Amino acid sequence: MKITFITIGKTQEQYLQTGIAEYVKRLSHFCSFSFVELPDLKSAQNLTFEEIKKREGQLIFAKIPQGALVFLLDERGKEYTSLQFSALIERKQNEACKELCFVIGGAYGFSQEIYAAFSQRISLSKMTFSHQMIRLFFVEQLYRAYTIQKNMPYHHE
Numbered sequence: 001m002k003i004t005f006i007t008i009g010k011t012q013e014q015y016l017q018t019g020i021a022e023y024v025k026r027l028s029h030f031c032s033f034s035f036v037e038l039p040d041l042k043s044a045q046n047l048t049f050e051e052i053k054k055r056e057g058q059l060i061f062a063k064i065p066q067g068a069l070v071f072l073l074d075e076r077g078k079e080y081t082s083l084q085f086s087a088l089i090e091r092k093q094n095e096a097c098k099e100l101c102f103v104i105g106g107a108y109g110f111s112q113e114i115y116a117a118f119s120q121r122i123s124l125s126k127m128t129f130s131h132q133m134i135r136l137f138f139v140e141q142l143y144r145a146y147t148i149q150k151n152m153p154y155h156h157e
Contacts, residue, residue, distance in 0.1 A: 001099070002032040003033050004034050005034070006101065007131070008056050008104065009038070013132055016133065023140050030150075050111075052106060053105070053108050053110060053114075060110075068100060069100050070117075071101070071103070072114065072118055073105075073124065074121040075128065076123065077123035078121060079123050082141060086146070086149055089142075089145045104131060104134060104138070
């Protein structure tokens with residue numbers, strides 16, 4: 001299965017980059033994984049929040065792989081336990097879904113066009129995390145999902 005992970009802006013903190021790289025490396029044993037970091041908007045300080053979301057939405061649309069099932073990582077999405085998330089990934093694999101795409105929006109969320117196009121939403125927590133940190137949390141959970149499927153001694157339940 002192919003999995004694409006789309007984010008807005010670069011991961012700036014070295015410790016987060018190191019953690020993300022470690023889990024991306026680990027994921028290579030289970031799936032074809034690509035991490036797409038879209039650039040921050042130039043001159044965004046001159047734009048309204050809605051204009052920022054709309055422009056970021058255009059960048060996101062351009063990078064969504066054709067035919068991929070898209071999940072928005074959104075605070076209003078459905079929450080899963082690690083076991084439930086693993087089961088979701090496994091179910092999509094069994095349904096012969098060839099590609100999944102997970103997307104984190106910018107600091108102000110997603111545009112209405114993105115919400116209208118993609119109804120699948122996942123929340124990693126009711127808490128709010130920085131867009132930088134959530135990248136590491138997500139790739140770790142994706143790795144955890146695969147180790148659960150393979151009955152590897154990573155997840156303890």
